[in-house]
Amino acid sequence: MLKALWSGKTLPVLVVSAILIVLWYVGAILLNSDMQRDAFANANNTNYTFADLVIGTWSQERPKLPAPDQILTELHKTVIDTAPTSKRSLVFHGYVTLTATLFGFLIGSALGMVLAILVVHVRSLDKSLMPWVVASQTIPIIALAPMIIVIMNQFDITGLVPKSIIAAYLSFFPVTVGMVKGLRSPDPLQLDLMRTYSASRIQTFFKLRIPASVPFLFASLKVGVAASLVGTVVAELTKSEDGGFGARLLAGSYYGQTIQIWAALFAAAACAWALVSLIGLLDRAVTKAMGAR
């Protein structure tokens, strides 16, 4: 039984998680103890034990590092106990972020695929476009996002679209790169075969290049969707009036609500994980239908 656990992924993951949680609690003691001592001093409490100190560091209202159970309590409160329509609900903020993420991801991956097809088929574009595609990713998104939002606001484009565009900006790149690689993955033999049939470029594209690119495409879609979420959250830091995880992070940092920040962080990570897993499932279904063992 134990052996079966050990040989699988479950036990190693559990062990690592346990170690991290222990380190986390220790870290919370170290980081929060100064403030706790001050709190005791302010309350004229000089007669506290080490245990009091420890418990104190794990239950502050605005700790430097909240303990895991505090974050879980916050998550429980804001995900389950709060009505999803409330601005205090993480479900509400999650919905805002996810819609912008998915819309941006759709735009970004569509754009990425079109760019890849152009780059592979038009020689001059390979030379002229690809450097720009790479250069686009060297600009820090945190600097670019506010400008995009301000400029779009000038044209009365508000709401979902500006955020999605930033999400798309981050997700098109991995899709372009992966798809270009995939479309170029057929070996000379597979291409020669098409030539012996006098296949047209379009036939070679649909019957050879596209199917050959599918595994590459899915790998980059997984990276792309996670990047989309990051883009949306960054956009929400600037454009926080509609809510979203980014707005929640911003509000938390305004008011020193560290527990709220961490809860939003975990919720965002869980969403990213869910999106990546969803694409993973789709990947498995598609490649299985395409004969993968």
Place this chain on the structure above:
Amino acid sequence: MSSSPVIDIADLSLTFETNDGPVHALSNVSLRIEKGDFVSLIGPSGCGKTTLLRVIADLEHPTGGRVSIHGMTPEEARLKRAYGYVFQAPALYPWRTIGKNIGLPLEIMGYSKDERATRIRKGLELVNLTGFENKFPWQLSGGMQQRASIARALSFDPELLLMDEPFGALDEIVRDKLNEQLLRLWEMTQKTVVFVTHSIPEAVFLSTKIVVMSPRPGKIHDIIECNFPRDRTLDIRETPEFLDVANRVRQGLREGHSYVD
């Protein structure tokens, strides 16, 4: 035998320009292949046998001389889909089932769905793969994969079959079996076959004509006629006649090699 050959090659040469200077892959090659012939090109690595086959298939362009296939240039012949080509590796598309792989050229050439189904069934029968239509390539052994690739090359019924060391990667037991099957196939379909190999027994067993080639520059050293009865079996390899031809081929290969080193 008809007076107009299927393949007529005259004075063919092909030079690759490389960074280390020109490489003469083929030089002054002339060869006539008649309808129904089974011609083997044999020689050591670098003698241009694969290049010659690729020139016939319009996968390489000669730098001199003339090639005609049924009176057409190789390009015209390729555009008319005059030949089926079997590569060294099966080159089956892994995302297609065996049936769909055999049907690939038919899809490209615009055959109707019903016609494709009929031809795929016939093709599977021809190479003894009935029942494997819906398997994916990785579920088949190497020999079965190569048989599928032969069925694919024959699916659109080209008159000419070009084979580039199709059994080179297989073990000898499988290879013997496939050689026998290929011979039956050739007898049955009456195709003209050009077959590249570096196995002497394989060449002698299969061929009506063995073209012995020598390297640097690649050229034809000798052409040996070899007319065993069409319904021969592998047992023929023990006969003195077989060994005699095999010896001549071996000698030709040795002579072709001697003045190189």
